[in-house]
Amino acid sequence: MKNIVIIPALNPDDNLEKLAEKNIALGQEVIVVNDGSLSRYNAVFERLKDKCTVLEHAMNLGKGEAIKTALRYIKDENQRCDYIGIMDADGQHLPEDMAALLKAAARYGSSLILGSRTINNDVPWKSRMGNIITRKMFHMVSGQFISDTQTGLRAFPAGMLELMSEVKGSRYEYEMNVLIICAQRGISMKEVPIKTIYHDKENSCSHFHKIKDSFRIYRDLFKFSASSFSSFILDYGLFVVFSVILPSSSWGVMTANIAARVISAGYNYSMNCRFVFYEKKTLKTALDYLALAAFILVINSLALEAFTAGLGIPVYTAKIMTECVLFITSWIVQKYMIFRKAGQKGGSGSGQRKEALS
Template sequence: MQKIALIPAYEPGEELPEITRRLCVSGFLPVVVDDGSGEAYLPVFCRAGFYASLLTHEKNRGKGRALKTGLSFIREEYPDADVIVTLDADGQHSVEDALRVSGEALRSRGALVLGCRNFENGVPARSFLGNSITRLVYRLSTGRRVSDTQTGLRAFTPDLIPFLLSVEGERYEYEMNVLLECSRREIPMKEVPIQTIYLDGNSASHFNTLRDSFRVYREIFKFAASSFIGFITDYGVYSLLAYLTTGLGAPGIPISNISARAVSAAVNFTINRKLVFKSEVSPVKAAAQYFTLAACILAGNTLLLSYLVNDLGANRYLAKLLTEVTFFSVSWIVQKFVIFRKKRPADGKTGVRTE
């Protein structure tokens, strides 16, 4: 049985050679990708090379690209591989846990197996906060629970390699994108509890909180920006019409809201289809689904808005803000995972054609 251990490494510590040795002794064939660490780290990689296949990027290209480089190598050099495990290079993942997740991947072929840590005790504040935020964002975005969205210990069978190579992202955002795409393409995920190991308070991590967090949440930010543009359009048209129809009394509210939404929906659909989700779905089909969603949201939005203004006496401008915030998450989830969802192909295995 061929078990491959893929380790992306950027400026690794002295523990890397020992990690590869232990993996080798445990029956893994380690593959290490030096992601442009530089000459100062050659001694570490040379020692690791006694036990592993060593690939090198001339310059730093990011964790996502390093993983893709390793996966492409594995697909070519180990066509008979049974299972692949990815591990971080900083010693946070034990060989025992690598064996456990690889065993689960063999039992659950076609699924992505995640080695999930326990965040209750002894976790550095930065890691706890980062994982808490990404767990919440992921759940709001997909409706699915993942207890450790940032784990680098993952296992899968080779049939997932084409899918993993097709996922966008070159740096830390890649691993979050994989989870988002698994949900979008209906690829099952399994969780296996693992040890929570942090060495020196996770000081070896190269994760830049501000820069890399932006990359991780970029697609959600794009959707929020698109929604904001749509909202400004909607709110501007609504405010103008609400002022002009004041003399109509109660009917002025639904007339203003429906007219404004018709204009903003056209703007929002175009931006989301071409820039946010980059969908290849038929524009006619996507438009039919989108405007059906828009009509449903508009109905709920208008009913809630009319109730707040006409029945509760709320300020009509503040009430509009409240209703928009209420329906934001509903719109995001339906658009991402229904209207602009990337379909899995007929073979049901991956979302990319194998050349």
């Protein structure tokens, strides 16, 4: 089994050489990406060229671009490998933990493996608060819980190389976008506990910019939420219009609901492709989305009929209640059916449970 570890680096200290050497000693091949470091760090990268592959950016392009540069190199140079790992260059990740993630990737096959730190009071406050906010927002918009959404220690099978190299994002937002894409596609995500290492209380060795990089990370989460909310507004508005035009009978209400749902679903699909996930409209994605939309439409129509005809609830109130039922139903289906099924395909069981290091 051949593994490749990618280490993006910007103005690294001596930890980088130690990380590369230890990973090599553990049997991994290493690709270091010099992401536009200052010239005084050239000696570090020159020494590394005798031990591993070193790729270089003429200027700083960001962590996401550095990772994708290495992924494209693996693809373009036809570097045969089974599993790929990614780790930070600042010494916050242990090579032994990287090896544990690669072992977990081999165990679960088609899953994204995340190195999960223990987020407690020993973690610098800005890192702790950032992780709490981000994981709650990610859970809210995706229906999945990841305890450490900001971890930079990850591993995945080579079969995901194409997907990972096409995820949008140049800097730290790339890592969040990977989670969003995996959640959207039903790719199982597994967490493996790793050691939590910070050099000081302010985590001064990090190149993370609180304002700029936080905006980039949350921007795509907000876009994901905005797409869903605007689709709901469109759906409800069209339903009101159609219900006024059509007869006030059971079939009229049903027709208004179906027509509104079909239009709003098409709108939501286009918005997600163009502004959220940046994917081309393909027959496969359209058919996948159509299947999900058809299922939701059936549940939506049955609930609306039950509220109006069965319980005699006014139609506009019933529509709001129906959307609430739909939200709960959608969450249950994703959590206990779609993502559980994805996990079983990888031979891993269900959920995002943490695995013990072995």
